[in-house]
Amino acid sequence: MNLKSSLGSESRRRQILASGHVVAEPTRCIQCGICSFNCPISIDVRRHAWLGIQIEDSYCLTCGECVERCPRGVLRFERTELFLRRQG
Amino acid sequence: MTRHVIIGMGVSGISAAITLRELDPSADISFVCDDPFAYYSRPGLAYYLNGEIPEKQLYPFDQQDWKALNVRFVKAHATRLNPKAHLVEIKDGLPINYDRLLLATGAASVPLNVPGEDLRGVVKLDDFQDAHEILSLVKHSKAAAVIGGGVVSMEMVEGLLARGVKVHYFLRGDRYWANVLDEPESHIIEHRLAHDGVRLHYRTEVAEILGRKGKVTGVRTKKGEMIRCEIVGICIGVKPRMELARSGGLVTERGILANEYLQTSEADIFAAGDSAQVFDPQTKHSIVDSLWNPGRMQGRVAAMNMAGQRQEYQRKIDINVVRLTGIMLSIIGSVGSGRDEDLVSVARGSSETWLQLPNSIATETGNEINHLRLMVGERTLLGALVLGDQKLSIPLQEMVGKQNDITPIRSQLLKAGAGLGQILMDFWTGIRERG
Numbered sequence: 059m060n061l062k063s064s065l066g067s068e069s070r071r072r073q074i075l076a077s078g079h080v081v082a083e084p085t086r087c088i089q090c091g092i093c094s095f096n097c098p099i100s101i102d103v104r105r106h107a108w109l110g111i112q113i114e115d116s117y118c119l120t121c122g123e124c125v126e127r128c129p130r131g132v133l134r135f136e137r138t139e140l141f142l143r144r145q146g
Numbered sequence: 147m148t149r150h151v152i153i154g155m156g157v158s159g160i161s162a163a164i165t166l167r168e169l170d171p172s173a174d175i176s177f178v179c180d181d182p183f184a185y186y187s188r189p190g191l192a193y194y195l196n197g198e199i200p201e202k203q204l205y206p207f208d209q210q211d212w213k214a215l216n217v218r219f220v221k222a223h224a225t226r227l228n229p230k231a232h233l234v235e236i237k238d239g240l241p242i243n244y245d246r247l248l249l250a251t252g253a254a255s256v257p258l259n260v261p262g263e264d265l266r267g268v269v270k271l272d273d274f275q276d277a278h279e280i281l282s283l284v285k286h287s288k289a290a291a292v293i294g295g296g297v298v299s300m301e302m303v304e305g306l307l308a309r310g311v312k313v314h315y316f317l318r319g320d321r322y323w324a325n326v327l328d329e330p331e332s333h334i335i336e337h338r339l340a341h342d343g344v345r346l347h348y349r350t351e352v353a354e355i356l357g358r359k360g361k362v363t364g365v366r367t368k369k370g371e372m373i374r375c376e377i378v379g380i381c382i383g384v385k386p387r388m389e390l391a392r393s394g395g396l397v398t399e400r401g402i403l404a405n406e407y408l409q410t411s412e413a414d415i416f417a418a419g420d421s422a423q424v425f426d427p428q429t430k431h432s433i434v435d436s437l438w439n440p441g442r443m444q445g446r447v448a449a450m451n452m453a454g455q456r457q458e459y460q461r462k463i464d465i466n467v468v469r470l471t472g473i474m475l476s477i478i479g480s481v482g483s484g485r486d487e488d489l490v491s492v493a494r495g496s497s498e499t500w501l502q503l504p505n506s507i508a509t510e511t512g513n514e515i516n517h518l519r520l521m522v523g524e525r526t527l528l529g530a531l532v533l534g535d536q537k538l539s540i541p542l543q544e545m546v547g548k549q550n551d552i553t554p555i556r557s558q559l560l561k562a563g564a565g566l567g568q569i570l571m572d573f574w575t576g577i578r579e580r581g
Binding site for chain 1: 157187189190193198199200203204206438439462465466467468469474476536539540543
């Protein structure tokens, strides 16, 4: 990957991160750990699902691996209300 | 200091221990568990079996979690209860005293009761030992026969396929999981199985498991057909483990009877999870579930009551989302009826509440794997089944769970060729926007 495309994808990542994040529906989760196993940067997604908290880890790539691989439909992207909340 | 003893280390037991520790940092909490692998994701065994994750991934807790939980772990089999003396007898060990006891003993697979069931190669999928046994067998096996219905049978079929074993799948009736899926839904799954190389045997029952030198060599069906295989997987349902409860004279029916406070017929003994049959004050029925989240919630509520609070267990809608032959399936609320010939009891990963009847059904089929079925009540959706595309799964979970009034769209939903997906999505968006 050259520098230009790398910077492009980084900027895109930041945009996605600012506008959305991964949220978990804990009632569906069976703690199999497929999500954490497939996270390329080892975020413990499973723990977030157990605790019912969204993945607001600033390192999250929003790559979608966990969302895609979860066999129980626990995870999904949702638009963040980050800025709205801060204004409030 | 109150002595809390929890029998069983599935999600109900763990959830109870976490809650007890939250409520009382100095409480004396002990686990008695005969599963040497202690706490792990039992539903996750399917993904270990098919090679998606390694064994160690199934343990959600690390050392720090255990340290924070600060519990004693007695790795032993509890043999008898003495409620009067507040005592649990332990096999080859000293009895344990308790002030409050939780029975979270789970459920065990039901045997098929045919000759040859004790041969090596006859397997189930209840725990880690079973998964290890299957993985050891597949190394030397060419073919397997899987008998049963529901989710676990499919997980066994898919796990064996992924390990390169030819699978014969035996169904007593005409189609797969007949009391939860409708005909088109069953056929979608069966078609995919056949495509993956599974040989489906309809209206077929096994009369005998054949063997040589203590090992499985095949099965003989009631029609007299012989099929060679080295593994026989039995998944015809699970039954609550109630031996311990019965040894102490506790009242049991299809499970250990518990009231809305998860209290059994003995005031200081509680029950939760797959082993419990819990009273629901709303419907006045006592219900057995074999689902992870109700187990977790029951463990939590039982613990609150064990700690002296008076907390009622409030049933939420039962939901399970599973992947069958690579297709996602959400089962939300009441979706089925009648009985499944392939299951003799409740299946792991299912609930008795799924079998209540609606007064109208609306269905829609998209491409070859997408199927949506709504169970439409007078004013609310009673249940939904979403196969394939899962966009509507969460909206429907919330609509059924919150019992949203669907009067504005009810007649539209029941029209032929209604375009259910769009109607529901528009309605859902409206609900969300109104807050």
